[in-house]
Amino acid sequence: MRIALVSPLPPYRGGIAQFGKMLFSALGKEDCNVTGINYSHLYPGFLFPGKTQYENGYNRSEGILHSYQPFSWKKTRQAIADLNPDLIISQWWHPFFSPCLTAVNPGGIKSVAICHNIKPHESFPLAKALSQHFFSRQDLLVVHSEQAEKDAALTGRESLRLFHPIYNQYLSTGLSRAEARKKLGLKQEEKALLFFGLVREYKGLDILIEACNLLPEEYRIIAAGENYTDRNYESPRLLWKNSFIPDSDVGTWFNAADIVVLPYRRASQSGIAQIALAFGKPMVVTDKGGLAETIDPGRTGTTAEYATPKSIAEAILKCSALTGKEITTQNIASKASEFSWSSYTHKLLEAIS
Secondary structure, three states: EEEEEEEOOOOEEHHHHHHHOOOOHHOOOOOOEEEEEEEEEEHHHHHOOOOOOOOOOOOOOOOOOOOOOOOHHHHHHHHHHHHHOOEEEEEEHHHHHHHHHHHHHOOOOOOEEEOOOOOOOOOOOOOHHHHHHHHHOOOOOEEHHHHHHHHHOOOOOOOEEEOOOOOOOOOOOOOHHHHHHHHHOOOOOOEEEEEOEEEEEHHHHHHHHHHHHHOOEEEEEEEEEEOOOOOOOOOOEEEEOOOOOHHHHHHHHHHHHOOOEEEOOOOOOHHHHHHHHHHOOOEEEEOOOHHHHOEEEEOOOEEEEEHHHHHHHHHHHHOOOOOOOOOHHHHHHHHHHHOOOHHHHHHHHHHHO
């Protein structure tokens, strides 16, 4: 099967590009002939408050699709037509990309959208109309959670609920646990709560800080991710690296952690949870979107009923009882096995064949 994968790919950084990279590789293992259609320009400045969109050592992409330059859309459309693919797979996560993703599709080719969310996490002008414009031209919407499946049903398009596959590509990165904790200044008796990824308002770092203040003194937050908000996050119990974490350092933060916490106010699903599973870390998540689907309560983590400091603090204390136990490690490994890339791509190709 010839597939055109329209997606951010390295050297773009972040979860969507990582997903594209892993999907490209997994489809290739299914004997598919995959061509990646990368972006030359991804986010305009008003949608990207960070320092750079690229991995360390890069300042541009060799892709052909300029997300907000219509002249590139015709060129990209022709490039896809020349490939004569059997299938076009597009990654979807924000309504801003609706015009370009719609314009580059030549039509008459089976089209699937991998939807990291149906509704955007944050408000955007004409979001519903732009999203529906794109969805209406897709043969199938692939979603990763029960809530996203419900949202997809409202679009009137056929949907397939799969799962966000595991992110195990970081397992050989970073420092060992002992070295990582030493580098971060963690004491042996301290319990490290990891908040990982770009800091956005909906992700609730402020809630976690307040929750930590309700916990015994040995609890400490280690946060790693660039701040995309106007907030100043400060606490004597917070160790925060306010910058994008390169792939080579991801393991340092997860190896140092005792518990990974996702105190999100809103969510569809999260790649951070899939990294935590790969590293065998118990998790505390809020009952938002598909986050609760990534854990088995009382076995691999706990769910906070509400995105409030009190609820999250209580969930952390319950989760602490799971840490350091061999049975917990075994349970997490079993849970992680449910989210393999091979299973994901097999089910995807089976659905569209």
